[in-house]
Amino acid sequence: MAKTAENTRERIIEAGARIIHKNGFNNTGIKEILDEVGVPKGSFYFYFKNKEDFGLQVLEHFTARFGAMAREVIEQPGVSPLLRLKRLQRSFRDFFEAQHCTLGCPVGNLAQEMGDLSPAFAERLSTAVDAMAAMYRGLLVEAQRVGEISRDIDARETAYFIVAGWHGALLQMKVKKDIGPLDHCLRLTFERVLGVPVPDED
Amino acid sequence: MAKTAENTRERIIEAGARIIHKNGFNNTGIKEILDEVGVPKGSFYFYFKNKEDFGLQVLEHFTARFGAMAREVIEQPGVSPLLRLKRLQRSFRDFFEAQHCTLGCPVGNLAQEMGDLSPAFAERLSTAVDAMAAMYRGLLVEAQRVGEISRDIDARETAYFIVAGWHGALLQMKVKKDIGPLDHCLRLTFERVLGVPVPDED
Numbered sequence: 261m262a263k264t265a266e267n268t269r270e271r272i273i274e275a276g277a278r279i280i281h282k283n284g285f286n287n288t289g290i291k292e293i294l295d296e297v298g299v300p301k302g303s304f305y306f307y308f309k310n311k312e313d314f315g316l317q318v319l320e321h322f323t324a325r326f327g328a329m330a331r332e333v334i335e336q337p338g339v340s341p342l343l344r345l346k347r348l349q350r351s352f353r354d355f356f357e358a359q360h361c362t363l364g365c366p367v368g369n370l371a372q373e374m375g376d377l378s379p380a381f382a383e384r385l386s387t388a389v390d391a392m393a394a395m396y397r398g399l400l401v402e403a404q405r406v407g408e409i410s411r412d413i414d415a416r417e418t419a420y421f422i423v424a425g426w427h428g429a430l431l432q433m434k435v436k437k438d439i440g441p442l443d444h445c446l447r448l449t450f451e452r453v454l455g456v457p458v459p460d461e462d
Numbered sequence: 463m464a465k466t467a468e469n470t471r472e473r474i475i476e477a478g479a480r481i482i483h484k485n486g487f488n489n490t491g492i493k494e495i496l497d498e499v500g501v502p503k504g505s506f507y508f509y510f511k512n513k514e515d516f517g518l519q520v521l522e523h524f525t526a527r528f529g530a531m532a533r534e535v536i537e538q539p540g541v542s543p544l545l546r547l548k549r550l551q552r553s554f555r556d557f558f559e560a561q562h563c564t565l566g567c568p569v570g571n572l573a574q575e576m577g578d579l580s581p582a583f584a585e586r587l588s589t590a591v592d593a594m595a596a597m598y599r600g601l602l603v604e605a606q607r608v609g610e611i612s613r614d615i616d617a618r619e620t621a622y623f624i625v626a627g628w629h630g631a632l633l634q635m636k637v638k639k640d641i642g643p644l645d646h647c648l649r650l651t652f653e654r655v656l657g658v659p660v661p662d663e664d
Binding site: 282283284286287362363364368369371372373375376377381382383385386389413417418420421423424425426427428429431432434435436437441444445448452453454455 | 484485486488489564565566570571573574575577578579583584585587588591615619620622623625626627628629630631633634636637638639643646647649650654655656657
């Protein structure tokens, strides 16, 4: 694609991501997005086959963006695995606090909304959940290797359970407009699920 | 309200609940519901102020229905608190298996969908989450009283955490079309969160 076209495509995806994150996929009209970007409706179909194809590209945009945000934290050199796990949840907690306890995780949101309605969405969302769990699993395996947590813990299952707890805590945050559920989730993830205190920052 | 009117109102709510549970609130049109019930559009506004008012009444219908389903299990006499907790999650797990891993929890679904869009929904959903957590909390306090779990566990926070894990596991079930996430969630809720084996049925 020529540079301008690629740029227009990206602008449509970015505006779409912003609006869909806030209002949901089915609740967002193509016209609303294009009006914000200032692109005529006809050209939408130059870039995207249909609304579902557009939605899948928005999902890809979300996973790339939040994946990068996560990797920045979990790949910090010289930091213990459990402290990186804490910082991973803290960084997203701080993000949601800055957003006044709105939005939630786009992967969790779309899983709820589209999991039954579109097999293509379900498949990509399943992969996105797997990627989230794989990040936690990697940290848990590292933590077991250095003796931070028990080797009795099944790193794979526990990783999915931690992701589940986090997604559920985000729902509580959203309806209570309170960051507390994320703080409790972080603490109980350490104290009860992993059986260790929350690591200190120093 | 006269008996026939009350009956029509209930039929609209029941059809709405079925369609909204499957497709989401914003993705469901009033016309679609009324067509199924065979009621003209004009009379919708005889029963409901607007779509939001209708949605709140559908939410009430959901919480009454699933609350009754839950109470039937947790109020079983002569059954240990932890076994009732297991049966609570098992009964919903079996419900979702029978639904081919679709739908999810209507409270969780609407929390995700409406938590940012309607303060009235957010408030009622927060109350619904509190009610779910209160059921778990009651079982945990009982379990502590009879010595089934440690008194070091904060029953209140842990109850919210268990609800969060369950809601998140439902998202994984929905995108994977696999009951496994609910089974893992149940097991880890016992083994890791509560620090005890899953209780046997006998």
